[in-house]
Amino acid sequence: MNVGQVAALAGVTVRTLHHYDRIGLLSPSGRTATGYRQYSPSDLDRLHQVLLYRELGFPLEEVATLLDDPAADPEAHLRRQHRLLRDRLDRTSAMVAAVEKEMEARSMGMSLTPEERFEVFGDWLPEEYAAEAEEKWGDTAAWAQSQQRTRAMTKDDWLRVKAESDAVERRFAEALHAGVPADSERAMDAAEEHRQQISRNFYDCSPEMHAGLGRMYVEDERFTAYYERIAPGLAQYVSTAVQANAARQG
Amino acid sequence: MNVGQVAALAGVTVRTLHHYDRIGLLSPSGRTATGYRQYSPSDLDRLHQVLLYRELGFPLEEVATLLDDPAADPEAHLRRQHRLLRDRLDRTSAMVAAVEKEMEARSMGMSLTPEERFEVFGDWLPEEYAAEAEEKWGDTAAWAQSQQRTRAMTKDDWLRVKAESDAVERRFAEALHAGVPADSERAMDAAEEHRQQISRNFYDCSPEMHAGLGRMYVEDERFTAYYERIAPGLAQYVSTAVQANAARQG
DNA sequence: GAACAGCCTGACGCAACGTCAGGGTCAAGC
């Protein structure tokens, strides 16, 4: 097949295929004597994968590394795509629900607080993050353990985990609001609860690892944003409490 | 509120807010004496809308025209956002189903045809298109009529409409495959059926309007791609048949 | 009053293409 046909089949432009060729993401396996690109069935396979990952928001360079990884078999890709798509499904449902909530509120003549309205953008951990996390920690024991446990979780398990973490986040927020110092006993106790929660639900989280997480809460702006959305100053607060707790343990 | 706080609340970067200010999409309603941006609650409202439309894939310039349209009240935006989100939900479900189908096929040791695998990218009419269509035809009587009728449609109605149009597309494809000329009686009859289908389900489609549609099938590459995915050469075939039929009527 | 986080305005960089420009190629029809 030549470019035009492939483009029509896949619903992309010819220019896009040229681009993928240029950057080495998808080079047709052959050329005619006159230089026309010739796409084989396996090229179409690859294009299909590329488009799925692209749709999920992956940068093309990352798509290339994913697809060129010899350790990742086709089924692994399918499983990952399936998981990411379900994540998106959940996220979109949440947004639909949020819009419906707002419509309802409006029709009753009331309006929501800004926090409530931005909430849905907050329940994040979107596709991009999942991929980055895997790249960062994919080869650690903790990641493997976490993957194993979360794979076995049912919907109910997830709700329970979410409720647990909401609760500990509330404890932090209340302590902050009450003016309790972040390195106080009370805050450190919440931090310890946080650590044990992670250990129970995801992976064995040592105080050292927990301290590392704590640092990330202020260094990675997405984590910062997550906590700041719950309460201003909470990211720094949790970070300090977690690190103080780690020091106390050690 | 100043930039940093708004950014944390909404889960975007400060740079993004600067950008929105620069392009006039969202300018804070005030500045301090020293030039600091000050965001009011209504600025937050607008930001919320912006982020929703952005999430749905609208270019920022279009978001601006949407939000600055004095004729569009907040509820209209909510309704549109709701519709677009549900479209995305349907589309994502379809993709999940497609991946599951492929996983199943693989586990049984068989593989799908390329057409089957790209199908899901094909059932298009995504968010962007809906917006463009409205911009193009939003002020025509046909558009209003179509909006009115489609609003009243149930899920079952949609399935029926989809089945009808699939059937007429198959008639075209079979005629093409059989080598029947596009301006033959048989092809023109299919075209006439197509026109009446549009008139029944969407808006009164005169032969002239139908001829215009026909031209678009070869001029707009997305329509072309749609028909080409059913069968190679079908876009041109349908276009010719539709225009020949219009000439026959006139 | 010194330190440090937070804000400002340029200005350049980048990803993923869109969009010509200028020029060969292929199939169909005369």
Added chain:
DNA sequence: GCTTGACCCTGACGTTGCGTCAGGCTGTTC
């Protein structure tokens, strides 16, 4: 065998939506 029109090629520049410094003011805190 020649034209015509659709299709292909390779540059090369343009666009969107920010990221990422750089260089400099502001505001709070100890």
